[in-house]
Amino acid sequence: MPLTPAARTASNPRRLRDPSAPRRATALLLAALLLWPLLQAAGFDPAALLAPENLRVAGGFLAQFLPPETDAEFMGYLARATLETLAIATAGMTLAFVLALPLAYWATGAARERPTLNPVVRGLLTLLRGIPELVWALLFVRVFGLGPAAGVLALGLTYGGMLAKVYAEILESVDAAPAQALARSGARRPLALLYGLLPQAARELTSYTVYRWECAVRASVVMGFVGAGGLGQLMDQAMKMLNGGEACTILITFMLLVLAADALSGALRRALDAPPAERPMPLGWRSALLVTALAGGLAASLWLLDMDLGALFTAEAVRGMGEFAAGFFPPELGGGWLRQVARGMWETLAISVVGTLLAALLGLLLALPARRAPWNLLLNLLRSVPELVWATLTALAVGLGPFAGVLALALHTTGVLGRLYAEALQNTPPTAARALRQAGGGRAMAFLYGTLPGAATQLVAYTLYRWEMNIRMAAILGFVGAGGLGQLLYVELSLFHHAQAGTVILAMLALSVAVDWASAALRRGMNRP
DSSP states (O other), X not given: OOOOHHHHHHHOGGGOOOTTHHHHHHHHHHHHHHHHHHHHHTTOOGGGGGOHHHHHXXXXXXXXXXXXXXXXXXXXXXXXXXXXXXXXXXXXXXXXXHHHHHHHHHHOOTTSSSOOOOHHHHHXXXXXXXXXXXXXXXXXXXXXXXXXXXXXXXHHHHHHHHHHHXXXXXXXXXXXXXXXXXXXXXXXXXXXXXXXXXXXXXXXHHHHHHHHHHXXXXXXXXXXXXXXXXXXXXXXXXXXXXXXXXXXXXHHHHHHHHHHHHHHHHHHXXXXXXXXXXXXXXXXXXXXHHHHHHHHHHHHHHHHHTOOGGGGGSHHHHHHHHHHHHTTOSOOOOHHHHHHHHHHHHHHHHHHHXXXXXXXXXXXXXXXXXXXXXXXXXXXXXXXXXXXXXXXXXXXXXXXXXXXXXXXXXXXHHXXXXXXXXXXXXXXXXXXHHHHHHTTOOHHHHIIIIIHHHHHHHHHHHHHHHHHHHHHHHTTGGGGTOOHHHHHHHHXXXXXXXXXXXXXXXXXXXXXXXXXXXHHHHHHHHHOO
């Protein structure tokens, strides 16, 4: 029986052709032309990794990492700093939660007869979450001095804005009919929200809060680099003293702490998502146990931090904060200074784009192997080290400047995207790839034309979400000499040039908002039929 033309083509893989290949090649060429100036601004120079001088400096420092420091006195300091990091994260998340509840209530239009959004509150949320927590921490350190109070307040403000935004979106996404029915029967809006929307959204709200606590642990580590206590402050001291043994021990503790927080957060979220029949105890008992655990954790955190919360809100403290904040206004708008800030914005954008794209490429490669165990370990190790720590290490490898920031972002983000990419590829239906293999196509062709198209939308969405986070991180990597707006801000604050620093903070906020808008627009474009 003679073969049809389609069957003859399928039986001969050499005759398989992609009709979209010319269009894709054109798109890649245009992308390369757009990427070239960003590569230049980011100082992209892979050869710097192999420069003899850089290899000698980095090798000499890394050689000091072994053996790790295990002196009893140092281990005591390390244990105290680890507990302080957990306490900062817990107290900061509690403050964020207290701020987020009223802000989410005012920001959402849910449970109103005519749902409307509050632009003033939405603008406040943009301000709170648009300024990185490390910047808030640096400012609070200038007001209150070194110590955990700055870290707690910084986490409270930034994460309060994040929680409030997501809480409002979750409440707006559930079925509004029960709340509207309660409102029409005479219930006031708080009661309509409490009994009409909250029961539907409770699991998702709790799951996101637990996930944010996990992120807060990482953030509290990073904020120590500007003097806000915890493991980060200990790491910063070890790096400045070039004490590799202590740095190695602290780095191992970083990884174990973040992995433990990930595991605990994941276990709690799985418990929340489990069907009622599989849950170990009734909802009332679980809720009571969870509230008791949270209250105990908060009490232990406040006791460990030994914070005098009342001293933060005395008339003298409020007056000091007001005078400090007034120094940033009006911001410096001179032409020469604005040109410097514009160059810093361009460099920050380049660091975020190039670092994210490099991570997307590496993450995809690490997501491909079928045997996941060793690669999952590598991905966990990459993402467990905060970007600021990576930047400190990469600056030794390639020198100060934006390329160190690119490498730091790429290393950490590879760990994040690699895990997400692997899950997306595993969840893609294998039908198309299997059909291509049966038609004679190779493994690479089956992946490129069978698996990858099915997962492409999810992969791009993950990458864009991560870019939104990376633009904020790229703005602060300069605190350790990795270029961009962060380096400009750190220098100006060190020189007490508050008006100039105010301009840089506004530039950070504008860049963060612009990237959020661009990322959301790209995702909407992908989802159009």
